[in-house]
Amino acid sequence: MAEKMQLNEVEVWDGNMAAAQALRQAQIDVVAAYPITPSTPIVQNYSKFLADGYVDGEFIMVESEHGAMSGCVGAAAAGGRVATATSSQGFALMIEVLYQASGMRLPIVLTVVNRALAAPLNVNGDHSDMYLGRDAGWINLCSYNPQEAYDMTLMAFKIGEDLNVRLPVMVHQDGFLCSHTAQNVRPLQDEEAYGFIGEYKPVNSMLDVANPVTHGVQTEEDWHFEHKARQHNDLMNSVSTIKKVFAEFEKLTGRKYDLLHKYKMDDAEVAIVALGTTVESAEIAADRMREKGVKAGVLGIRVLRPFPFKEIQEALKNVKAIAAMDRSAPGGTFGMLFNEIGAAMLQSGKTPVLLNYIYGLGGRDTTIAHLTDIYEQLDRCAKSGKSEYPLQQFIGLRGPKLSFY
Amino acid sequence: MSSKDIKELGWDELVPGACLFSFTEPVENVVDLTMDERPYAPTNSHEASVGDWRVEKPVYNRDLCIDCQFCWIFCPDISIISRDKKMIGIDYDHCKGCGICVEVCPTNPKSLLMFPEQTDNEEALASWPEKEKK
Ligand code: SF4
Ligand code: SF4
Numbered sequence: 001m002a003e004k005m006q007l008n009e010v011e012v013w014d015g016n017m018a019a020a021q022a023l024r025q026a027q028i029d030v031v032a033a034y035p036i037t038p039s040t041p042i043v044q045n046y047s048k049f050l051a052d053g054y055v056d057g058e059f060i061m062v063e064s065e066h067g068a069m070s071g072c073v074g075a076a077a078a079g080g081r082v083a084t085a086t087s088s089q090g091f092a093l094m095i096e097v098l099y100q101a102s103g104m105r106l107p108i109v110l111t112v113v114n115r116a117l118a119a120p121l122n123v124n125g126d127h128s129d130m131y132l133g134r135d136a137g138w139i140n141l142c143s144y145n146p147q148e149a150y151d152m153t154l155m156a157f158k159i160g161e162d163l164n165v166r167l168p169v170m171v172h173q174d175g176f177l178c179s180h181t182a183q184n185v186r187p188l189q190d191e192e193a194y195g196f197i198g199e200y201k202p203v204n205s206m207l208d209v210a211n212p213v214t215h216g217v218q219t220e221e222d223w224h225f226e227h228k229a230r231q232h233n234d235l236m237n238s239v240s241t242i243k244k245v246f247a248e249f250e251k252l253t254g255r256k257y258d259l260l261h262k263y264k265m266d267d268a269e270v271a272i273v274a275l276g277t278t279v280e281s282a283e284i285a286a287d288r289m290r291e292k293g294v295k296a297g298v299l300g301i302r303v304l305r306p307f308p309f310k311e312i313q314e315a316l317k318n319v320k321a322i323a324a325m326d327r328s329a330p331g332g333t334f335g336m337l338f339n340e341i342g343a344a345m346l347q348s349g350k351t352p353v354l355l356n357y358i359y360g361l362g363g364r365d366t367t368i369a370h371l372t373d374i375y376e377q378l379d380r381c382a383k384s385g386k387s388e389y390p391l392q393q394f395i396g397l398r399g400p401k402l403s404f405y
Numbered sequence: 406m407s408s409k410d411i412k413e414l415g416w417d418e419l420v421p422g423a424c425l426f427s428f429t430e431p432v433e434n435v436v437d438l439t440m441d442e443r444p445y446a447p448t449n450s451h452e453a454s455v456g457d458w459r460v461e462k463p464v465y466n467r468d469l470c471i472d473c474q475f476c477w478i479f480c481p482d483i484s485i486i487s488r489d490k491k492m493i494g495i496d497y498d499h500c501k502g503c504g505i506c507v508e509v510c511p512t513n514p515k516s517l518l519m520f521p522e523q524t525d526n527e528e529a530l531a532s533w534p535e536k537e538k539k
Contacts, residue, residue: 105422166421204424210431213424214448226416227423234421 079205124363268297
């Protein structure tokens, strides 16, 4: 049994330390990792915990992120609780194995510190890696600050390992803005955190030698489709487990989470929909707009996969103008949030104005001023009842204005 | 896992993760059991023919074999059937016809030779070559 670490009621942790502490408290059997900026301190802290006797499990150093996720898949198939961390190019290198992990139904936890994808090379934050992996069949939880990074990482184990789910879970946080910004975090004590997650229950593990099992089989056209349907079904239905775990966590800590994070949405007429640290900035901008009499709200996506389609329809049903904020290079189309929120609104029968803002690429600052500008645009659209601006606009970009459609 | 052919199973009947089980029950002493004695599950590849796209097949000549077990060790598909360290034949449901067994057979002439798939085994044995002069 590993040494217990005595934690203060309030610790000053950045997002990386918060995630590392959650990994330590989960008493993971195997962490296989290849550190990459800005997620490096997660596994760096974790290896220090190991060296200091606070971790019992194995820490495997590998030759690449592809190797890291492969090691995780092997260890999870063998029957262990497994986690790792990555960012950007490392995440991209893991992609092939991310699909193996979800297809093999291995509840691995991956903390992703979001960062731009090259080229050009950039170590700062945007959501390009998150967007790259969103269809990999993992549950995707988004945290906006170190406290949430800690909470979501703990809950990720409990959600993914639930016997009705058995799927890998990614926990996202913004590179540098969350990962390297120290804030007050209220941790659980070690026994409390471990008690919440519970002991790991292996399913069809390869180390159960009396019951040999083949993982990662070849299926071809005979039953690949059925297998993918089962995986999709279980991912879609993981919502009930996610809600159950959120509720249990609230009971334990008083911190309430839901599929969506709503700020002043009850009577909102204009809303910014965003992911990551921008959600908190948008809350300040919304308050400023409210002082000017504009009914502004913020909708943060907390669970990106499974996508909370119905809940988004419900949350936005009375909103007249929506900004879908995509912090990823759009690559020849609209941003993912614009497309997915557009689909949800179309099916809801409501036709609010929906605009796509591309912002913050490669760590470019997005300020309260930018966000209040966006609210001003939304307000004008809400008043006129139609789109007064191009559908896709770039925010905070130098040079002439860039927009499409 | 149901006893139905896996190709007939609906999505809701599949084991999550596409796991396939080797045996129908726990097996502690598998090394002491011959293949015929093992409780293979329908999902074990032993139960499926995977050699149906073979073009050439190895034919085995008992009269020449010295039971060295080279072929048994080298066959990548565990398709050489051996009992009590004696070669007794080839499992044609799993043999892919790669010819490795023939390559490693040390007798002169070889006790295993490749023939076209459609050749009758009796015919093949009747046409076996003579010992090669050094
Ligand atoms: S031909 Fe290849 S697969 Fe067939 S028995 Fe010989 S070694 Fe095995
Ligand atoms: S390699 Fe040839 S001689 Fe040796 S056991 Fe096989 S068939 Fe017999």
